[in-house]
Amino acid sequence: MTTGDSRRSTAQDDDPSFAEKLGYLFEHSRDENGLPYTGKKIAERANALGYSLSDAYISQLRTGKARTPSFRTVEAIARAFEVSVTYFLANPDEDLERVRQQRDYVEMLATTGTHLSGIDVRAICPDTIDVLIELLKVVKGQAQAQGNTGPLPEEGQNSA
Structure with a gap:
């Protein structure tokens, strides 16, 4: 656990991080062929929907190296997974x-x-x-x- 993590409040500890929520989607969502999504596939889907998103940035979000995606990025990922944006924004x-x-x-x-x-x-x-x-x-x-x-x-x- 890093120093930054120890400063989180109890309420935040109960709320999964963006990386955890994203990881859950990667683990439990399947594409049209029944295969798990890859970062590359999600980036391609988001880009096809008019967003600009790279596999590398998705990887950083999944690992928690990038922690504060823009709303546009959250929207792109949500639409690529076909879930509501509120999945990431709300508890x-x-x-x-x-x-x-x-x-x-x-x-x-x-x-x-x-x-x-x-x-x-x-x-x-x-x-x-x-x-x-x-x-x-x-x-x-x-x-x-x-x-x-x-x-x-x-x-x-x-x-x-």
Whole structure:
């Protein structure tokens, strides 16, 4: 492990690198004849699609020697393998978890009748969203225990 690798955060450690994702495609994808793809074949396919990509650069990406391909390169490789560009750019499990958190957060805001004006939910850290959801559940539980099943009164309003 290199020094640069030891500085990676835990979240990044769970997310495969570009080289790992590319390696997976080379291991598991087959061409029209059922043969594993080679770097040369992928470069040829990408070039036929109008991109400029060399077998040597693909090799550097596969080994991790080149780490930051341009979006155009990612797009070229994705199209050559006939996969979505998001395969390389996103961690689908992380995206799904974030959507779940945002949905739960918005649902709890609606259920409790609370609002946080001017807050962009997408900008809130996932851990903070979880804490807010739990807090809103407590507020909802207390309101239900007091017999208040409707939205909570806004600040400055009387509840009577």
